[in-house]
């Protein structure tokens with residue numbers, strides 16, 4: 550009981566940092582060049598998009614419902630998957646991020662331009678980059694909901710939003726390690742995520758390696774659990790997932806732009822037995 554109280558307090562302390570999260574600043578820090586330079590294969594974003602593209606196309610991961618946990622203000626993580634599922638559900642802890650997603654999806658009024666991303670993913674799929682508007686339309690038509698989410702709840706979505714174990718696939722990028730106070734909470738959160746996924750469904754987990762903080766606004770420094778590859782594998786296994794693939798990207802010095810101390814990025818493909 551005391552251990553549980555301590556964990557709840559530590560989780561609440563991390564949540565408090567999120568009050569100052571600025572979607573616009575976060576997008577600028579992480580989703581513009583050099584981190585999103587589509588002319589370079591060693592830039593972080595093209596690496597992530599390639600991992601996702603391969604998982605969905607080469608491994609034929611498909612089904613009815615794709616759920617993205619902790620979407621933040623970003624859409625890149627579902628640009629491949631949206632072609633392989635009938636319904637895509639986005640989610641975030643913060644209303645400012647859910648609003649930012651809505652701006653692009655519903656009103657087309659986001660200040661952030663996802664066009665280069667859409668073009669790049671079209672090219673990965675062997676289509677002309679000029680097909681980007683079709684992909685944008687596809688994305689807008691398959692995203693049916695943007696739910697609040699809390700990965701520290703046994704069932705992370707609001708009651709009645711989604712039946713348990715109904716997702717055919719889960720995606721989550723840079724959420725768990727940046728919303729958890731320690732490795733044990735990270736593992737616990739993975740177990741909670743599993744309650745959303747059907748047996749036999751896939752989890753595509755992207756995250757930071759060796760990161761202790763990131764900036765979410767000019768004066769908002771959010772603590773992160775510094776993970777290594779062995780911890781990611783151990784947490785997946787302890788939360789009941791079978792690990793199918795782990796790929797690692799190491800940051801080149803020019804990707805370190807002063808907005809975090811991340812050393813690498815992992816992409817894990819896992820299955821719920």
Ligand SMILES: C[S@@+](CC[C@H](N)C(=O)[O-])C[C@H]1O[C@@H](n2cnc3c(N)ncnc32)[C@H](O)[C@@H]1O
Nearest residue numbers: 619620621642643698699700722723724727728
């Ligand atoms: C580093 S951002 C990642 C955003 C995006 N997925 C990406 O790839 O850039 C971490 C996200 O986790 C969300 N978050 C914070 N606490 C959370 C919690 N308890 N449950 C779920 N998401 C949370 C934040 O609102 C934020 O959008």
